[in-house]
Every structure is written in C-alpha cells, then in structure tokens.
Amino acid sequence: MTRTRFVVASLIAVGLTVVVALITAALGGRPGGVGEADGVVPDGVTVFDDSYPAVSRLDPALLKALRRAARAAADDGVTFHVNSGWRSPAYQEQLLREATAKYGSAREAARWVAGPTTSLHVKGAAVDLGGSDATQWLSEHGAAYGLCQIYRNEPWHYELRAHAADGGCPDMYADATQDPRLRR
Template sequence: MRYGWVATALGTAVAAGVITVFAGQAVTRVSGSAQPAHISSAAGHPDRPCPVDGTYQDKDPSGMKPAAITAWLDVTRIAAGEGVTLCLHDGKRDAEQQRAEFEDYVRKYGAEVAATYVLPPERSMHVQGTAADVQPRASAQWLEQSRGKYGWCRRYDNEFWHFEYDPSYATGGCPARQPHA
C-alpha cells in the first residue's frame, strides 16, 4: 500500500491516545465543497449529518480499534476516489450504550425480535471496536461489492448497513453472511 507507513504511524498515534482522527475528504463533503483531511483533538468531532444524505450521521471512528480506524480511513479514501461517500452512521459503542440499546429493543419488540437486530454487549462487534454501520444504502452496497478486499464485510442479511472489520477478510474474502445477529 502506497500510504502504509502513514497509516501505521497514524494507527500508532491513535492507539497511544496522542491524537484522535476522523475520516477526512471522503466524508467531509458538505454542500459540494471538499474540506481537507483533519486531525482533531482528543475530544473528537461532534456528530454531523452525512454529506450525501442528512438523515444519517457521520460519526468519528476514534473509539474503534486502531487497525479498524486505519482500514476505515483507507476505504473512505478509496471510495471517494470512485465518487462514493461512506458515512459512519455508527461505529464504536461502549458496553453501557449497547446494553441500553438492547434493552430498549427488548421493551419495544420483545426479546426474540430484539436479538435479531441488537446484540447484548458481550456479543457486539460495535463494543469490540470492529463494526461500522455504513450509510447511505448506495455507499453500503459499494462496500459490500468489494467482497472484503479492504477488510470490511457485511455480516447479516437483515442489516445491509452492518460491516465488520477483520484483516483476514482482505486475503480470504468474506465469511458467509448470517441471517441476523
């Protein structure tokens, strides 16, 4: 990879807590104007609307594992080169947030239905820092068509937006999708 040393250095700095990054040019196109890549303070950036579909958010990937952050930044840059904007609608969640979401779904829909859309914290790849909910749909389809080439694979039939990162996907392809979480 041409920029491998940059990604490695950036990943190391993120892991060390020296800086927090968020996806630059690929996800910061607002009203047709491109903004340069950014390095933010440790506080990260506030959630902002997805530039290609404001009904979704574009969130800071900084809570994800360093390798997943690097892979996310790489794939957003590649996608942008093909005219596709990937928005990170949801990435890292802490266990408390995941538990609250799971319990909310249980209250609203019952345990059986909840378990098909939201996993408890101990089973969630969002909590592990290796999951990304990609929006809008056309962007998620672009990523899915890469078939793991960039380390990201769609994991569930019922969630077109949910991708998980594993470096082995880049060489071995995506595992078979599961019907639901």
Template structure:
C-alpha cells in the same frame, strides 16, 4: 452534495499536502467527509478497523466518486445495553430483540470492529470492494453493518441472516 464534497476535498488538497505530503488525498478525503457527515464519530474504533475504513473510503471517494459516512461505530457497553433493553421492550422478548440489537457482551460495536455506514450506495460500494480492506457485510438484514474481520484471511466470513443468528457465546458478531 456529492459533487460539493468532492470540490471541497480538491480545494483542501494543498493544505493536506503541507500537513502530510504522502497522504494528502487520504487526509483531504477524511476532512471533506467529516464536513459532509458532521455527526459521525470514528473515536473508539479499533485502530486497525479505523485505518481500514478510512483507506476504503478514500479509494471509494477518489476512484469512484462515492461518499461513505459513518452512522455508528464504537459504542460503549452502557449505551449498547440501553439500546438492547429498549429493543427488548419494543419487541416483547429477549430473543426477538437479539435479531436486531445484540447485548453488549456479544456486540461487535462494543469491541470497536463494527461500522454502520451510509448512504445505501456507499454501503453497496463497500460490499463490493471492502474485502480488500478486510471489511465485510455480515448480516443479510442489515445492508449498513460492516465488520473488520482480518482473521478470515481475505475470505468473506459466513454471512448470517440477522444478528443473534449464531448460537450464544460462539457468536463472532
């Protein structure tokens, strides 16, 4: 699959070159990944977060042959609320639910700066190299969850054990 996606991207390079001469590799990479992960949706992400994510996965793809797909990016408040309430029902309490899913007012997915990625190897690549793009893993218990955090000036933000670990209202996640 990985090799197939790379071959596809190489095949699409000439078309990408016609569309955007200076950004052909970037464009061909996004097209190939869209075909590999047809359900991914980058809409609604903060434009700077989206740009950072696309740049990071372009580097991963061409330099290291690593695919990075988006499982979940921006969610609207209603969807996040539904997911949170489902987790409240499943876990039995509001407090327990917050360790896995945050309510909309605290969720970085609702703010458009969070990206859940796949596969595991792609997430590992992003954990190693994402800092160059201000993308950081922010929770010990979620290897897939990354956030765009340019405000930390190139330093990784403090990693929390799980969502909801920061006190309510001071949470940055």
C-alpha cells in the same frame, strides 16, 4: 371544563413537554442520558471524524481499513457516514432495551442488537455505515480492504476480516442470533 381551566391545563402540558425536552438535551440528546461520549453520533459523521468516540475508539486496524476504503470510494463519489461505531456498555444496553420494546421480545430484539457484554460495537470491532451508496460500494469492493458485511439482515454492519482480501468475505449469518461469538 371551563375555558380558563382548559387554557391552564394546556399551558401546563406544553411547559412539561419543554422541560422534558430540555432535560433530554442536557443529558446528551437521548433519553437515558447517553450522548456523544457514549458513542452517539450526529448525522454527517464520517470515518475521518476523530473528534467522536464512535470513530476514534474503533479498533485501529478496522479504522485504518475503513479509511483506506473510504478514500477509494471517494474517487467514485461515495462518502462513508458512520451511523454507529464504538458504543459504551450503557449505550448498548439502552439500544437493547429500545429494540426489545420495538420488537416485542428479547428474543426478536436479539436479531438486531446484542447485549453490552457480547456486542462487537462495545469492543470497537464493528461499524454501521450510512448511505445505500456506501453499503453498495462496500458490498462490491469491501473484501479487498478486509471489510465484510456479517449479517444478511444488516447491510450497514461491517467488521474487519483481514483474510478477506485474499479469500473473500466469509458466509454471512442470517442475523446476530446465528453468530456464535455473541452467545453468552
């Protein structure tokens, strides 16, 4: 290949990369076109950021419990960052496709991501919190607010169990495949 052809081919490749990046950004920042309106959250979102549907579309009782716990955790210097909360069915489907590609099979992906018809995120009944300090704080204090880790393999995934304040959180499932609520 001549030097001129190499330069032209390189410029075309760079140009195509830029075009793909621009289209992805225009579609909401993720391939597939889902964005904040579907529940995608940027870094730094907290349980108090109502401008994001991932937070504002959570079940009101779950959100109230999260905010009560977050205020108490703040006294200990801990902030609850929302990595994921409510999700649209389209976003959930995309996450399932990505997990299937990552883990090599639908069966293995199901340990980590539910389908859009069974996901508690789509119903606004689950939240994934970021920061090991937040999940550590919740593992010690969450039951008092009715917030329980549900899956042993997902220390970031919390749901509301109002009775937990009296009797503690229920036993965890090993992973989502053991959860009878997620079976079709």
